[in-house]
Amino acid sequence: MAIAGAVARRSATSRLVEAYGQEFVVLGAIIALFVIVGAVNARFLNDNNLVNIFSGNAYIAVAAIGMSLVIISGHIDVSVGSLIGVLATIAGTLAVQGYPVWIAWSVPVLVGIVINALVGALIAYFRIPSIVVTLGMLSILKGGLISYTGGTWITNMPPAFFIAQARLFGIPAPVYFMVALTILMALWMRYASLGRSIYAVGGNVEAARASGLYPERICVLAFALHGFFAGIAALLFATQLQVIQSTVPPNLELTVITAAVIGGVSILGGTGTVIGSTLAAILFACISSALVFLNVSAYWLRAVLGLLILATVLADMARRRRHRAGGRL
Amino acid sequence: MSRYLLRHEAILAILLVLALFVLALQSDRFFTLDNLLNQGRLMAEVGLVALAMTFVIVSAGIDLSVGSILGLVAILLGIFWQKLGLPLPVAMVLGVVVGAIAGLVNGIIITRFRVPPLIATLATLALYRGLAEGISQARSVRGYPDWFFVLGQGEVLGIPTQLWIFLFCALIAAIVLGMSTFGRATYALGANAVAARFSGIPVDRTILLIYTASGLIAGLAAITFVSRVSTTRSDMGTGLELDVITAVVLGGTSIFGGRGTIIGTLLGLALMQALKNGLALAGVKGDGTIVVIGLILIATIVISNLVRRDVDG
Amino acid sequence: MTSLIELNGISKSFASVRVLQDISFDVRAGEVHALLGENGAGKSTLIKIMGGVHRADTGEMHVNGNAVHFTSPRAAAANGIAVVHQELLLFPDLSVAENIFMGHAPRTGWGALDWPQMRRRSRELLDRLQSHHIDVDARVGSLSVANRQRVEIARALSQDARVLIMDEPTASLVEEDVQQLLSIVRMLRDKGVGIVYVSHKLPEIFALADRVTVLRDGARVGTAPIGELDERKLVSMMVGRPIDQLFPKQETKIGAPLLEVRNLSFGAVVRDVSLTLHAGEILGIAGLIGSGRTELALTIFGITPATSGNILVDGKAARIGSPQQARDFGIAYVPEDRGLQGLVRSQSIQENISLTVLKTLATGPLIDHRKEEKLARDSIARFGIRARGPRQIVRQLSGGNQQKVVLAKWLATEPRILIMDEPTRGIDVGAKSEIHALMSALAARGLGILMISSELPEVLGMSDRVLVMKNGTLVGEFDRTHATAEAVGAAMTLANHSGEAA
Helix, strand or coil, X not given: CHHHHHHHCCCHHHHHHXXXXXXXXXXXXXXXXXXXXXXXXXXXXXXXXXXXXXXXXXXXHHHHXXXXXXHHCCCXXXXXXHHHHHHHHHHHHHHXXXXXXXXXXXXXXXXXXXXXXXXXXXXXXXXXXXXXXXXXXXXXXXXXXXXXXXXCCECCCCHHHCHHHCEECCEEHHHHHHHHHHHHHHHHHHHCHHXXXXXXXXXXXXXXXXXXXXXXXXXXXXXXXXXXXXXXXHHHHHHCCCXXXXXXXXXXXXXXXXXXXXXXXXXXXXXXXXXXXXXXXHHHHHHHHHHHHCCCCHHHHHHHHHHHHHHHHHHHHHHHHHHHHHHHC | CHHHHHHHHHHHHHHHHHHHHHHHHHCXXXXXXXXXXXXXXXXXXXXXXXXXXXXXXXXXXXXXXXXXXXXXXXXXXXXXXXXXXXXXXXXXXXXXXXXXXXXXXXXXXXXXXXXXXXXXXXXXXXXXHHHHHHHHCCCCECCCCHHHHHHHHCEECCEEHHHHHHHHHHHHHHHHHHHEHHHHHHHHHXXXXXXXXXXXXXXXXXXXXXXXXXXHHHHHHHHHHHHHHCCECCCCCCCHHHHHHHHHHHCCCCCCCCCCCHXXXXXXXXXXXXXXXXXXXXXXXXXXXXXXXXXXXXXXXXXXXXXXXXXXX | CCEEEEEEEEEEXXXXXXXXXXXXXXXXXXXXXEEECCCCCCHHHHHHHHCCCCCCCEEEEEECCEEECCCCHHHHHHCCEEEECCCCCCCCCCEHHHHHHCCCCXXXXXXXXXXXXXXXXXXXXXXXXXXXXXXXXXXXXXXXHHHHHHHHHHHHHHCCCCEEEEECCCCCXXXXXXXXXXXXXXXXXXXXXXEEEECCCHHHHHHHCCEEEEEECCEEEEEEEHHHCCHHHHHHHHHCCCHHHHCCCCCCCCCCEEEEEEEXXXXXXXXXXXXXXXXXXXXXXXXCCCCCHHHHHHHHCCCCCCCEEEEEECCEECCCCCHHHHHHCCEEEECCCHHHHHCXXXXXXXXXXXXXXXXXXXXCCEECHHHHHXXXXXXXXXXXXXXXXXXXXXXXXXXXXXXXXXXXXXXXXXXXXXXXXXXXXXXXXXXXHHHHHHHHHXXXXXXXXXXXXXCHHHHHHHCCEEEEEECCEEEEEEECCCCCHHHHHHHHHXXXXXXXXX
């Protein structure tokens, strides 16, 4: 077959581009945005704004890592925004009530893991589509949170609690979290057999089963990990300001899903990397900041994001159709 | 299948009677005509959208963008009327047309580009809401003429106007889904789109029509919504899709497509609204009721999956 | 000679339906043991038991003399048993190397996946299979079917399989690939691997097998060395009666041309096909899977509208861009895949039959339920569908009765041209001859029938004329008297190299 022959002789560069094409596109978009917006308004590039972009949105990137795992495994979670709201409130409440800081930090992460492992179990063992379970969770978490807090703000946390405000070498802690977790997970997804199992299950459940994998357990694992990252994201979110608003950040789940999808995670499961989702989260942060510096009303941000998702999804479908056509030769 | 559905609906009906009974015991304000009619008024928008959503889910699709379409149409209604100075009836018609176009766009993305409905409408959920926000710049429109409020606040023959609209639409929807060739095509393609296509059913055209109708009816709901609350805001209808999908799925429509009825959806709606109202009267705060709805949504599907496995097994 | 794997008295039921009854079977080192039987005979269940997917209800299994109880595919693999699945269970988005080693990848000292080793060993395995052209880093989704199959075989070898179970491995291969596969199988056999080879294609069995076991209706009919068998004997073992009784043929008067196809093409899969179908004629189309037979049918029926060429119905040009239009021209299509394309199995008999004629059953937009039910009752009587009533769910019917529902729903459109793709695949022998009798009767009433079949005896027995397809084009035409198994078989398989190697 002529195609396979060509593939065998293909250069390493083109393979890299094929494997990480979307990641390169997103990276290119970020750089282009910096160059263009920086040229229009130089203040865009000053330290403060850059810190804002990277640090203020790190929690979205962290949550998107977990979301990527879930989508790669062939599912979706529309409740992550509410979950982050709930976990942030748990962290804040514990801190205010005088529990040691390490408890205020670790309990929400554990709760996130447990809740999402349960969600994963419902999906895997009862065969309920993830969209339904997580829609239900969205409403349970959101309703529970608001009726518990009544929408009041949490204040007066002890100073040690604010992990997101710490700095090392002038760089805020959230950036370290974002970078470290992304690299760690990228390695795990590449070199751990469990990490590869997530791709396998998302790509072809039956084949995964025939390969001796346990798709149900892997689904629970993907959701539990997603819960872990939601927990970390909630900590970064809760500790970046002096108050916790203890409501759900509006449409956070959508932003997180969008980051994963635009970063190259296929909506149909089985492909994508966490590097891509982190880059995409950074891209969003840049776009929303850029709108401000370009004097565009921030109210257009969501429309821009919507268009971005749509464009990415359409491109993904077109790419898949090309691949399928190629496979038929 | 019909036997299964009947059973599901019978269970639902019994559940509804039980719920009404318990709620009536809990609070003597619950079982009054005023309260019930008022609940019907509050249910009308969710109900309207749920009718179209029943078709969508029976066809093995989903439409997450209905809340955003509602918001977009509400905003445009205000803009058309106040900013562009169009007569209000024209603005209303235009608004509904925009809703239909928004639905048509969903349908085109799904049929033409083969994007899964979940993802397609998740994207347009963001897009339409974004347009509503961008166009309105968070400013609301008020000061509609008095006649306009007949739609959302008035009564005809002692029954809220929008409840008439809803009941009329429900009747049409029940006939179309249950008795017409179009309804039969919807069931067939929801259960097996390939076989439907091989049988000469115009699958893509049917799907396009369904999503267009979903957008159109969300537009209609937007107008009664604006009339009911006397104002337009860009965040109107946020989370509507959750209520609607819950009602439809609660009503026995399979999330995998191929089965469901309008009667079931009506029962699902009634049960949901009764719970909301009853819990509120029993002193549960507004947001507590969403928790219950979420729990019911998950529980229903778990149970119906278990039941279905028995039937198929 | 010792047995690598030995099964004794294996029985298995699903939901109180007995699928396997007291089966004994064994595979020796260095032999190809062919497993034959009609669809539904229990072959795939037997394979799944050996592969660890299902567990037998009774009976025992020994590997190298040790009793084993497989609880998972992993356990079977650990005992040296690997399956090459018919549907090729692979991960299209992952690389070749990863597909080969999914679930048992080499690790480094740290426990991390050892990618370099994985790629190197994949290269070695593929080279052993003479597949030097497959790149270990290529996405599996971008490979041809034949190459994907080699990836599956490499995957089996990577687990040091001593027993390799191949489930209809040549079902979707073109002829050149088949020959290469057979040589790979021979090479593995010579290295001492025991191979269970499932296939419907008797020539392959005779070319490859050392022993043959035939299953029928879940029971073992017999096991014999290939030397003691001939084709006729094998078929009668499979179907339980001599082959000659299978295909009733009525003499019919051939009438005027109904359907004329002129230089029809669809992309590269159907190329420049011309044929004429007459009233009262059964025109058989033979060819291997992948030869373009089904694609031709799909193009005539409007599922994949022609990219060039013309279709004439009754001598008048017919533009067919959708199944609806084809139906309105009086064309009906009984598709290849009954469950996916033919029926909505979760719906009732009544709903399935009316699906093609909703418009004619309706007054205005509303369906007339009385008419609909009458149509269903009439069809059940006319086609002898064994069911509780028009409202029974189609899924609950047997394969043969399901096929009759498909026929009923299409004959409800009162077609004049009937395309039947694998009309008797996967149905029992009784229903098969009923359907053949029905086809004869329809032809006698003046319908033109275009029949696609992979079963050569069926094509030869039923057709007035036989066309042979290969690589998307017609390569031969035989009338009834000249259509012998040898001639048609040769036309189907003869290599006229057209650069489609691999």
